[in-house]
Amino acid sequence: xxxxxxxxxxxxxxYTTPAGTIKAVDDVSLSLGESETICIVGESGCGKxxxxxxxxxxxxxxxxxxLFEGADVWEKKGKDLARFRRAVQxxxxxxxxxxxxxxxxxxxxxxxxxxxxxxxxxxARAAMISLLERVGLxxxxxxxxxxxxxxxxxxxxxxxxxxALTVDPRVIVADEAVSMVDVSIRISLLDLLHNLATEFHVTxxxxxxxxxxxxxxxxxxxxAVMYLGRVVELADTESLVSDPAHPYSTxxxxxxxxxxxxxxxxxxxxxxxxxxxxxxxxxxxGCVFHPRCPLSEPGLxxxxxxxxxxxxxxxxxxxxxxxxxxxxxAELLGVR
Amino acid sequence: MPVLSVRDLSIDYRTRxxxxxxxxxxxxxxxxxxxxxxxxxxxxxKTTLAVGLIRLSPRSARVTKxxxxxxxxxxxxxxxxxxxxxxRRFRWADCAMVFQAALSAFNPVITIWEQxxxxxxxxxxxxxxxxxxxxxxxxxxxxxxxxxxxxxYPHELSGGMRQRVLIAMALLLDPRIIILDxxxxxxxxxTQRAIIDLLxxxxxxLGFATIFISHDLSIAAELADRxxxxxxxxxxxxxxxxxxxxxxxxxxxxxxxxxxxxxxGALGSVASIPGSPPDLIRLPRGCSxxxxxxxxxxxxxxxxxxxxxxxxxxxxAACIRWEAVAAALGSDAEAPVAEKLA
Numbered sequence: 001x002x003x004x005x006x007x008x009x010x011x012x013x014x015y016t017t018p019a020g021t022i023k024a025v026d027d028v029s030l031s032l033g034e035s036e037t038i039c040i041v042g043e044s045g046c047g048k049x050x051x052x053x054x055x056x057x058x059x060x061x062x063x064x065x066x067l068f069e070g071a072d073v074w075e076k077k078g079k080d081l082a083r084f085r086r087a088v089q090x091x092x093x094x095x096x097x098x099x100x101x102x103x104x105x106x107x108x109x110x111x112x113x114x115x116x117x118x119x120x121x122x123x124a125r126a127a128m129i130s131l132l133e134r135v136g137l138x139x140x141x142x143x144x145x146x147x148x149x150x151x152x153x154x155x156x157x158x159x160x161x162x163x164a165l166t167v168d169p170r171v172i173v174a175d176e177a178v179s180m181v182d183v184s185i186r187i188s189l190l191d192l193l194h195n196l197a198t199e200f201h202v203t204x205x206x207x208x209x210x211x212x213x214x215x216x217x218x219x220x221x222x223x224a225v226m227y228l229g230r231v232v233e234l235a236d237t238e239s240l241v242s243d244p245a246h247p248y249s250t251x252x253x254x255x256x257x258x259x260x261x262x263x264x265x266x267x268x269x270x271x272x273x274x275x276x277x278x279x280x281x282x283x284x285x286g287c288v289f290h291p292r293c294p295l296s297e298p299g300l301x302x303x304x305x306x307x308x309x310x311x312x313x314x315x316x317x318x319x320x321x322x323x324x325x326x327x328x329x330a331e332l333l334g335v336r
Numbered sequence: 337m338p339v340l341s342v343r344d345l346s347i348d349y350r351t352r353x354x355x356x357x358x359x360x361x362x363x364x365x366x367x368x369x370x371x372x373x374x375x376x377x378x379x380x381x382k383t384t385l386a387v388g389l390i391r392l393s394p395r396s397a398r399v400t401k402x403x404x405x406x407x408x409x410x411x412x413x414x415x416x417x418x419x420x421x422x423x424r425r426f427r428w429a430d431c432a433m434v435f436q437a438a439l440s441a442f443n444p445v446i447t448i449w450e451q452x453x454x455x456x457x458x459x460x461x462x463x464x465x466x467x468x469x470x471x472x473x474x475x476x477x478x479x480x481x482x483x484x485x486x487x488x489y490p491h492e493l494s495g496g497m498r499q500r501v502l503i504a505m506a507l508l509l510d511p512r513i514i515i516l517d518x519x520x521x522x523x524x525x526x527t528q529r530a531i532i533d534l535l536x537x538x539x540x541x542l543g544f545a546t547i548f549i550s551h552d553l554s555i556a557a558e559l560a561d562r563x564x565x566x567x568x569x570x571x572x573x574x575x576x577x578x579x580x581x582x583x584x585x586x587x588x589x590x591x592x593x594x595x596x597x598x599x600x601g602a603l604g605s606v607a608s609i610p611g612s613p614p615d616l617i618r619l620p621r622g623c624s625x626x627x628x629x630x631x632x633x634x635x636x637x638x639x640x641x642x643x644x645x646x647x648x649x650x651x652x653a654a655c656i657r658w659e660a661v662a663a664a665l666g667s668d669a670e671a672p673v674a675e676k677l678a
Contacts, residue, residue, distance in 0.1 A: 043524040043525060043526070044524055152612055182377045182378050183377070183552070183595055183596060184377050184591065184592060184608060184609040185608045185609065185612075186595065186608065187595055187597070187607055187608040188607075188608035188610075189608075191608075209524070209525070211599050212596070212597045213597065215597060215598075215603070219603065241599050241600070251526070252525055253600075255525050255526050255528075255529035256554075257528065257532060257552075257554035257555055257557065258598050258600060259553035259554045259556075259557050259581070259593070259596040259598060259672075260557055260581060260598055260600075261557045261581050262578075262670065263598065264557045264558050265557075265558065272526070276494075277524075
């Protein structure tokens with residue numbers, strides 16, 4: 001495959017609030033190839049959802065470009081734009097709110113099939129049955145006449161995925177798609193999304209606050225860690241979790257409670273300088289992480305904004321110290 | 337001497353379709369100062385059990401049988417036979433509950449100080465200055481700045497600060513038991529870590545016993561001494577935290593352990609539990625986990641198995657196939673389930 005399929009080219013998004021202007025996303029670039037999986041992780045307010053919405057073309061960047069197959073999406077019109085709309089689909093977080101409660105599953109799936117001229121009448125029924133099979137709702141005929149309230153959270157989320165698939169998308173953006181379903185069935189939903197990437201060459205973007213979920217889902221892909229509107233680290237998933245390069249990623253991984261008593265009770269902590277996340281209304285100068293960072297150097301980190309640079313091993317990190325030392329923060333902090 | 341002994345507790349919800357057997361024959365002891373974690377999927381009955389312990393259940397719920405015995409060494413009684421006034425006092429003074437740190441856990445139109453004062457007054461702390469001193473002491477204990485927080489309204493605090501305030505408020509009357517319902521859900525990772533560390537610190541200083549209900553196994557791994565697994569309203573396994581994580585004997589516990597990926601260590605063979613929990617109105621014959629269980633045999637259909645002693649005297653599992661489960665997991669004692677099954 002030549003060139004990326006979809007690309008954010010240094011996009012920023014600002015919001016005007018009564019209290020002032022906030023920059024929810026600041027100069028983010030991401031480039032995704034066909035059938036790639038990528039996870040965007042970060043805490044609330046880091047800009048991961050805003051980034052996902054810009055990637056899906058639902059939110060116009062305040063600056064920067066969204067490119068699909070090399071062309072600027074926000075310059076597209078008419079048929080060209082409709083083609084992009086079909087190609088990129090979103091799966092929402094809350095399967096209780098994202099399905100129309102007054103429509104059966106068939107009534108939810110048929111309109112997009114008809115609208116985008118995929119299938120009508122009897123062919124539509126066959127198409128719906130095959131979609132439901134693809135998302136693991138069996139026997140599919142049983143589900144067609146059901147209403148959302150008759151389904152469990154996990155089943156609803158499968159219907160949401162089936163709905164996204166009605167238009168044969170090439171990119172799926174799933175925003176916290178498993179955080180509201182029961183722990184016991186999260187893995188099967190992640191597997192379903194993962195199969196779309198491997199078997200049907202769909203590029204999948206999973207936005208999550210849960211690094212364990214990101215690790216499992218993105219095990220063959222990459223992870224972007226965001227903090228206060230910026231991507232602070234971008235790396236393949238295994239090197240990120242086993243040897244994080246940015247001090248923030250390092251602190252995050254060290255702080256995560258894990259479902260293993262020995263591991264979780266003996267984890268080495270990273271002592272952060274402050275507990276509070278700065279307000280987006282009043283961001284610190286220089287590196288936004290410097291007030292909490294144990295590696296912060298006066299005169300450098302509090303003055304100069306670090307840009308994403310490359311470390312050996314194909315990872316990028318936005319940290320002056322890690323880049324200068326050519327070493328991941330995890331080593332500099334003695335966590336590894 | 338357990339501070340709380342629950343015996344054969346059963347709670348039904350009345351519905352139009354018939355009674356929902358949400359909690360069935362639950363028996364356990366909570367020892368002084370220990371932390372007990374109750375895990376299970378949504379609908380397993382863990383929240384019904386937690387609110388049932390302090391009789392805060394909704395009106396449609398009915399305790400059909402059982403006993404909840406409280407004994408702090410000075411006073412002993414059955415919570416189920418308390419009259420409304422004594423129940424009201426029991427609820428915060430002996431056994432407090434910390435809910436998720438949502439805004440709805442507070443009265444939105446009064447300050448934090450007034451919330452503390454209300455709570456104190458409702459429990460006979462007539463001296464305003466005494467409540468004030470105690471409140472400041474508690475806010476210090478949960479690492480908040482009392483001067484700033486007392487004047488604030490709930491919406492002015494961050495999620496992490498609200499959770500700290502709720503914990504401080506639960507401690508106002510120095511209860512012997514604290515029930516925590518999903519104490520760190522909806523909090524960010526670094527905040528979650530701070531709350532976990534805080535709970536551990538307070539438990540060490542104040543010595544209260546804790547029951548916490550969470551779908552998040554990692555919180556249990558952090559804090560629990562012992563654990564209960566609930567399925568379809570019953571306790572299906574009771575074990576120490578290490579036994580449950582590394583040597584589970586009920587196939588449902590195995591399934592839960594295997595369903596949660598980790599960030600450190602090997603990924604192992606992570607997998608979801610197939611199927612969904614049974615209808616609690618029409619429970620299936622025999623073991624209620626049978627339809628989802630990879631270890632099932634025909635004999636499992638004959639009766640809902642009682643808790644059986646496995647491995648050690650402190651470890652029980654309601655599964656006649658527990659030896660087959662043990663064999664499948666092998667003898668590598670300290671490895672997590674997902675790795676053993678890889």
